[in-house]
Amino acid sequence: xxxxxxxLAQLTNGLIIGFIYALMALGLTLIFGVxxxxxxxxxxxxxxxxxxSYIASRMLxxxxxxxxxAAVAVVFIIGMLMEKALLTPIYEDKVERKDEYxxxxxxxxxxxxxxxxxxVFGPYQKSPEPLASGVLDLxxxxxxxxxxxxxxxxxxxxxxxxxxxxKTWLGTALRALSQxxxxxxxxxxxxxxxxxxxxxxxxxxxGAAGAxxxxxxxxxxxxxxxxxxxxxxxxxxxxxxxIKGAIYGSLLLGIVESLGVFFLSPxxxxxxxxxxxxxxxxxxxxxxxxxxxxxx
Amino acid sequence: MEQLEKRILAVLxxxxxxxxxxxxxxxxxxxxxxCFFIMMASSWNLLAGYSGQVxxxxxALASSGAYTSGLISVHLGIHPVxxxxxxxxxxxxxxxxxxxxxxxxxxxxxALTTIAFAEIFRLVISLEYKVTNGKVGLSVPGLFGDxxxxxxxxxxxxxxxxxxxxxxxxxxxxxxxxxxxRSIREDEIAASAMGVKVVRHKIxxxxxxxxxxxxxxxxxxxxxxxxxPEMTTITQMGMVISMAVIGGLGTFIGPIIGGLxxxxxxEYVKEFGNYHLMIFGLxxxxxxxxxxxxxxxxxxxxxxxxxxxxxxxxxxxxxxxx
Amino acid sequence: xxxxxxxxxGYGKINILNDLSLKARENNLTLLIGPNGAGKSTLLKAxxxxxxxxxxxxxxxxxxxxxxxxxxLVDHGISFLLQRVSVFPELTINENLKLGAWxxxxxxxxxxxxxxxxxxxxxxxxxxxxxxxxxxxxxxxRTLEIARMLMSNPKMLLIDEPSAGLSPKIAKEVYQILHxxxxxxxxxxxVDQNIRDSIGYSDYVYVLEQGSVSSESKxxxxxxxxxxxxxxxxKF
Numbered sequence: 107x108x109x110x111x112x113x114l115a116q117l118t119n120g121l122i123i124g125f126i127y128a129l130m131a132l133g134l135t136l137i138f139g140v141x142x143x144x145x146x147x148x149x150x151x152x153x154x155x156x157x158x159s160y161i162a163s164r165m166l167x168x169x170x171x172x173x174x175x176a177a178v179a180v181v182f183i184i185g186m187l188m189e190k191a192l193l194t195p196i197y198e199d200k201v202e203r204k205d206e207y208x209x210x211x212x213x214x215x216x217x218x219x220x221x222x223x224x225x226v227f228g229p230y231q232k233s234p235e236p237l238a239s240g241v242l243d244l245x246x247x248x249x250x251x252x253x254x255x256x257x258x259x260x261x262x263x264x265x266x267x268x269x270x271x272x273k274t275w276l277g278t279a280l281r282a283l284s285q286x287x288x289x290x291x292x293x294x295x296x297x298x299x300x301x302x303x304x305x306x307x308x309x310x311x312x313g314a315a316g317a318x319x320x321x322x323x324x325x326x327x328x329x330x331x332x333x334x335x336x337x338x339x340x341x342x343x344x345x346x347x348x349i350k351g352a353i354y355g356s357l358l359l360g361i362v363e364s365l366g367v368f369f370l371s372p373x374x375x376x377x378x379x380x381x382x383x384x385x386x387x388x389x390x391x392x393x394x395x396x397x398x399x400x401x402x
Numbered sequence: 403m404e405q406l407e408k409r410i411l412a413v414l415x416x417x418x419x420x421x422x423x424x425x426x427x428x429x430x431x432x433x434x435x436x437c438f439f440i441m442m443a444s445s446w447n448l449l450a451g452y453s454g455q456v457x458x459x460x461x462a463l464a465s466s467g468a469y470t471s472g473l474i475s476v477h478l479g480i481h482p483v484x485x486x487x488x489x490x491x492x493x494x495x496x497x498x499x500x501x502x503x504x505x506x507x508x509x510x511x512x513a514l515t516t517i518a519f520a521e522i523f524r525l526v527i528s529l530e531y532k533v534t535n536g537k538v539g540l541s542v543p544g545l546f547g548d549x550x551x552x553x554x555x556x557x558x559x560x561x562x563x564x565x566x567x568x569x570x571x572x573x574x575x576x577x578x579x580x581x582x583x584r585s586i587r588e589d590e591i592a593a594s595a596m597g598v599k600v601v602r603h604k605i606x607x608x609x610x611x612x613x614x615x616x617x618x619x620x621x622x623x624x625x626x627x628x629x630x631p632e633m634t635t636i637t638q639m640g641m642v643i644s645m646a647v648i649g650g651l652g653t654f655i656g657p658i659i660g661g662l663x664x665x666x667x668x669e670y671v672k673e674f675g676n677y678h679l680m681i682f683g684l685x686x687x688x689x690x691x692x693x694x695x696x697x698x699x700x701x702x703x704x705x706x707x708x709x710x711x712x713x714x715x716x717x718x719x720x721x722x723x724x
Numbered sequence: 725x726x727x728x729x730x731x732x733x734g735y736g737k738i739n740i741l742n743d744l745s746l747k748a749r750e751n752n753l754t755l756l757i758g759p760n761g762a763g764k765s766t767l768l769k770a771x772x773x774x775x776x777x778x779x780x781x782x783x784x785x786x787x788x789x790x791x792x793x794x795x796x797l798v799d800h801g802i803s804f805l806l807q808r809v810s811v812f813p814e815l816t817i818n819e820n821l822k823l824g825a826w827x828x829x830x831x832x833x834x835x836x837x838x839x840x841x842x843x844x845x846x847x848x849x850x851x852x853x854x855x856x857x858x859x860x861x862x863x864x865x866r867t868l869e870i871a872r873m874l875m876s877n878p879k880m881l882l883i884d885e886p887s888a889g890l891s892p893k894i895a896k897e898v899y900q901i902l903h904x905x906x907x908x909x910x911x912x913x914x915v916d917q918n919i920r921d922s923i924g925y926s927d928y929v930y931v932l933e934q935g936s937v938s939s940e941s942k943x944x945x946x947x948x949x950x951x952x953x954x955x956x957x958x959k960f
Contacts, residue, residue: 144510146517192691201694203587205509209456210647211690217640218683225680275829278819282812288774289810294798294827294876331636335521338514346510373529380522383515387503391511 115247116364122249122257124360126315128353129260130333131340132267133311135352138341139284140304143193146212148312149334150219155181155313156234156320156329157227163235170235170321174259177317178310185309188215189302197287197298216334223327236321256318263314264353267307271349280304284347312337332376339379343386345393355394358382406705407655407698411568414658418560422553430552436665437559438622443645443657444567445614450643451652452575453607454587455509458639459500459516460615462523465634467493467616468623469527469534472542475624482545486620490613497612501605512608517636524634539630542623555625562621563658566614572654574610583607587652637679641668644682648689650698659697725750725911726771726880731780731790733770740766742935743780748880748913751906753925755943756915758932764915765807767932768882771913772797772804784880798827801879807888807915811865811872813858817849820857820868824875842871863894870901881905883914887921899925923947 130152137145145151155177162173192211201207237255241248271277283290283300291297316330323329340359344351359379366378386393422430446460471489475482500519504511527534534540546554574580586593586600594600623629632638641664649660664682671678689696726748734740740763748754756764769775771782773794782790784800792800812820821842825835843850846867852860857868866886873881886902887895895918902912903925916922923929926943 144514146513192687195691203454206450206454206456207690207694209510209513210450210643210651211687213458213640213643214647214683214686214690216683217637217644218680218687220637221640221676221680221683224676275822275826278815278823279826281815282819282823285812285814286810288806289812290823291774291794292772292798292804292806292810293823293872294795295823296793296795328636331521335518339518342511342514374525377522377525380518383518384503387507387511387515391507 111247113368115249116368117361118247118249119253120360120362120364121357122253122360123363124357125257125260125264126319127333127336127340127359128356129264129318130312130315131337131344131352131356132264132349133308133315134337134341135308135344135347135349136267136271136280136311137305137308139347139349140280141189141193141196141208141301143196143208143212144338144341145305145308146209146334147188147216147219148309148337149330149332150216150223151181151185151309151312151330152316152333153223153325153327153330154184154219155310155316156325157223157232158313159317159320160232160234160325164232170237173234174314174317178263178314181313182306182310185313186302186306188309189305193301193305194298197301220327220330227327229327231324231326233324234317234320252321256322260315260318263311267311268349270307276300276303336376336379339383341393342383343393345395348393348395351393351395404702406702407653410655410701411658414662415560415564422556427552430556432666432669434552434555434559434625435622435669436662437563438618438625439642439645439665440563440658440661441566441618441621442615442642443649443661444571445611445618446642447646447651447653447657448571448574448614449607449611451646451656452580452587453583453604454590455505455604455608456513457500457516457608457611458513458636459497459520459523460611460642461639462516462520462634463493463497463612464615464619464622465527465629465631466496466523466619467613468619468629468633469540470616471620472540472623472629473533475543476540482543482620482624486545486617486624489620490616493616493619494609494613497615498605498609500612501608505601505604505608520634520636520639524631527634528631534629534631537631539628539632542627542629544627545621545624559621559625562617566617567658570614575654579603579606640679640683640686644686648682648685648696650696651694653695653698655701656696656698663697725785726913727783728767728771729781729783731767731770731777731782733766733775733777735775739778740775740935741770741777744932744936745780746930746937746940748911749928750911751909752927753903753906753912753914755919755922755926755929756913756932757917757919757929758938760917762932763935764932765884766935768804768884768913768915771882772802798876798878801877803873803876803878803881805869805873805881805883805886807884809862809865809869811857811860811868813856815857816854817857817860817868818853821849821872821875824872827876838875838877842875846871863890863897866890866894866898867901870898874905878910880911881913883912885915885917887916887918892921895921919950923950 134145134148137143158177158180159173162168162176163170192215193208195201196204196208236252238251240251242251242254271280279290279295279300283295283297287297336359340355341352343358344355359382362382363375363378367375421433442460442464450456467489470492471482471485474480474488475485500516504515528537545558582598583603586598586603590600645660645664646657648664649658650656668678693699728744728746731741731744732739744767756767758764766775770777773792777790781788784802789797789800821839822835825838828834848864849868849871857865860868883902886898890898899922905912914922923943923946929941929943929946930937931939
């Protein structure tokens with residue numbers, strides 16, 4: 107029974123990471139649901155969030171919590187502006203192949219931001235002020251308190267987002283927009299503005315995830331690549347556009363990774379997502395949560 | 403292809419043939435790299451520009467060809483010419499697998515799966531250092547043995563571009579098969595309503611373009627005499643996409659001009675720091691947003707305007723003569 | 725009320741409407757009829773800004789609205805009933821209705837008031853208020869669409885084929901509801917293929933052919949020689 111405690115520790119870790127993946131994947135789902143666009147720059151919003159929290163906490167000397175809030179706010183604004191600048195032609199019928207355009211332009215944005223960060227901050231790994239130091243003793247296992255804080259904040263952010271989506275005018279309009287764009291316009295909803303807000307919110311969630319994980323995984327220009335790919339896998343896993351799917355898919359991936367680390371090999375942690383993706387594509391390509399609608 | 407495009411390509415080819423008489427090895431090195439990127443950008447354009455499938459695994463597929471070729475030439479002592487071909491077959495098979503896996507689904511699945519594949523492939527070759535020598539990279543024999551001269555590589559690179567791009571891709575695009583593929587990009591539903599086997603065509607194109615990437619990757623490996631995971635990064639993929647899109651997505655000449663000019667610019671900018679990819683990313687965005695036909699589109703536009711001017715001035719002359 | 729003046733409109737370079745002019749008179753139900761492809765639906769879309777006009781003006785109470793973005797028309801009191809099903813299937817009936825009040829969402833009291841008014845008027849919606857709209861029958865969906873449209877207190881309704889896909893009995897109910905709206909001071913502009921059933925509820929009729937008005941008259945006059953009108957389309 108000796109292996110149980112380390113296994114439990116791994117699973118706890120997997121769940122913690124899973125919740126933070128969920129934050130990021132939820133952002134991607136929000137963007138996809140409303141705009142029908144996959145944001146290939148999602149990882150770079152994660153990276154921006156991490157750098158902003160680093161700047162706030164290390165360079166400006168602010169409290170780490172303020173750093174995280176600043177990251178969310180700034181990335182929200184950047185996301186909104188990027189959507190306005192780059193994605194609006196899709197809805198003005200100015201682009202011939204919309205999917206292709208959206209794919210390539212968000213990918214271009216990703217390359218630009220990634221290499222821009224390289225120019226501005228250099229390739230070195232940086233570490234923002236952690237939320238807390240030390241470990242939390244939970245009887246048989248102990249978890250670093252920094253991670254506990256991170257996961258608690260992630261859950262708060264997610265709960266706030268779900269509240270907005272399910273209970274507010276804005277959220278109802280976003281869900282309406284994801285289901286029928288023309289019908290939303292007939293209601294007097296400004297689809298363009300709401301689209302920008304949705305993109306900003308989605309980006310801000312990636313930014314939040316980046317800021318939360320920055321002390322754990324350090325900050326560097328290409329830090330967003332792997333988390334972004336994991337959220338891509340998650341949204342396929344959880345059926346594209348499904349909020350429930352994004353959350354459960356994230357937790358599932360967190361657990362699969364920790365099991366893989368425990369039973370197979372720790373160095374392949376980031377590879378298990380791809381294995382999972384292949385299995386899903388072979389067995390249930392539409393994902394585990396059926397339709398593409400926003401079932402909340 | 404338009405007359406103008408043909409003329410530009412002919413001039414480029416003539417210049418390329420006589421270039422070694424005038425420049426040093428470093429310049430030849432840049433042109434060799436440019437040839438690699440021209441092959442990559444053109445074969446990616448075959449996929450994205452002509453058949454409308456956006457893949458982010460093109461560099462990873464080239465890398466799979468490179469590693470395959472490198473490994474079997476090292477371990478089995480096979481001549482690189484043969485091993486490159488085997489590498490191309492393997493790259494094609496990997497492409498076939500990815501295609502079968504994703505192309506039944508909507509377009510975005512291919513993009514999502516290929517970007518995941520590329521990163522995971524990089525992870526695997528970085529970690530399996532016993533086989534691949536990890537991040538340091540695998541030393542492989544040169545295509546021409548221990549010759550230090552760039553000349554044979556230079557002409558091989560030019561030859562490969564002519565063979566793969568000028569003949570291979572050109573013929574393919576303007577064949578009946580190519581016409582079908584382009585019709586799929588224009589309107590998939592209409593094409594399938596007319597009885598085109600859409601998925602099968604997509605998979606065939608994806609496999610062909612993957613094998614082409616494998617050839618390019620294999621050649622680069624045996625030119626550099628080194629294969630490393632560096633080739634597979636998202637950033638390198640960004641370079642290829644920038645070349646194809648800035649040059650002109652869906653045009654024949656675009657990726658050739660894009661590959662050549664961006665590689666040359668990249669080499670000169672590198673001296674001042676790593677700015678080139680940021681700049682290319684920015685130009686990529688601007689081109690997509692404001693001039694989706696890229697440089698090729700601008701050339702055509704400029705040319706047409708000039709032609710119009712010439713013809714109007716000619717007609718006014720006639721008026722005057724009257 | 726609403727006046728379309730010399731409008732050209734279409735998709736890309738293809739013009740569907742050619743120099744089209746007509747009027748929707750206040751508190752009337754104006755019917756647009758004509759053969760397939762005459763541009764009836766395109767006209768409604770052009771009025772609502774879904775299709776861009778390239779020439780002419782669309783005046784609403786004397787103000788040119790042709791360059792306004794579609795979503796702002798609701799604030800001016802114009803609502804649109806699409807031909808296809810346009811309920812939000814994954815939202816509840818209550819949420820669907822609330823979105824109808826988007827234009828004055830900040831006035832909580834007014835929203836509740838309007839909701840109650842709609843539930844009083846349409847009992848079937850009240851019973852199912854917390855069910856998803858996608859689960860309703862075709863006729864119920866159409867009722868919800870009309871109620872949702874009325875939430876915003878519109879003055880002018882654009883209606884495209886209200887009876888499409890409905891059984892004759894339910895279609896009749898829909899016509900009666902729409903006709904009844906005139907009593908609330910609402911002006912209606914309606915496209916309908918189903919002339920025999922709709923003409924009785926109409927006040928004025930325009931016949932559209934190839935993107936322009938080929939004839940106009942009072943509904944009662946058309947009703948008298950309906951047969952000839954319909955037969956004249958068959959020549960196309």
